[in-house]
């Protein structure tokens with residue numbers, strides 16, 4: 001019988017979202033007449049904007065004619081989309097990139113997982129705590145870790161706690177690491193990093209020969225001026241960082257699937273015998289062999305996000321979500337609940353009132369306010385005592401949820 005990859009068995013059962021769903025279903029069965037408001041989701045709710053839909057349809061129509069039909073495309077994505085992204089998303093930040101450094105993909109969950117293909121198993125990894133679970137679990141799957149301990153920390157991974165005490169800005173690892181995952185603006189804490197903080201990480205990575213895997217999935221939600229949208233706004237980052245971006249949250253592409261990964265040609269790694277080779281070369285080869293690109297109509301739709309019309313429409317939805325975030329944050333703060341995030345990210349990370357555990361607060365919120373959120377402890381041990389509310393909802397639901405929470409906890 002074939003041996004299976006028993007690293008998968010080290011993973012703790014996908015506990016968080018199934019458990020939330022189990023408790024919500026049980027509650028709804030018992031309370032069929034009460035309206036439950038779901039602010040737990042990390043998915044968008046608004047449909048695609050008209051300019052994107054038009055381009056998507058046009059792309060499909062092109063497929064109907066022999067003269068404009070597209071078969072296999074470049075595995076790296078069409079260069080017209082890469083060039084549009086460079087011109088519209090990077091040049092305004094003062095960042096110069098080549099199309100050969102921009103890889104179009106089906107999303108940044110996939111890319112942030114697949115990127116591990118081009119690193120040796122011996123690389124030491126540092127991740128935040130709490131964290132987007134993909135970074136942790138994919139390292140377990142490839143066999144970079146031992147077992148999890150009682151707290152849920154895997155042997156072999158360096159965890160960087162992000163808490164109120166450090167302002168959700170983790171300290172540099174005290175041991176030598178080769179790969180550092182950073183996600184700004186952050187899911188789940190909704191907090192972000194200043195230019196100085198990112199410069200600190202870039203300098204640290206350069207000094208320690210580490211590679212930063214920078215997840216910028218929420219950069220479009222930044223509202224404050226001066227907050228970096230890309231790691232490449234920091235000098236030296238092209239020598240030490242890979243950046244992931246996604247159309248998922250930015251333009252409602254969670255069900256359409258398009259993202260991109262930037263692997264600068266200047267980013268080098270070392271071979272077993274100490275030679276330097278560009279990670280770009282390896283990622284290009286990886287994608288060419290294991291990936292067949294994103295469908296042509298989807299890439300047409302993605303390009304339309306950056307048209308003047310498309311961007312105005314997309315921005316309006318982002319503003320809508322961020323107005324929800326403001327309503328949640330200000331409402332809860334007025335009720336005496338300590339909140340983080342919600343200014344440059346569509347997530348509010350609140351401190352549970354009265355020192356409740358994350359799950360106790362979940363149950364209370366569900367049973368007494370009929371509101372669903374996500375327990376912070378589900379994102380890592382340092383999330384205990386925190387709770388995530390998402391701003392990806394309908395305005396009237398958000399307002400109603402806040403009203404109920406304030407009625408319950410407001411002083």
Ligand SMILES: *Cc1c(COP(=O)(O)O)cnc(C)c1O
Nearest residue numbers: 107108109132187217246248259
């Ligand atoms: C939603 C999300 C993504 C986007 O993933 P896609 O695969 O592009 O949909 C990436 N990183 C984080 C932290 C996210 O929350």
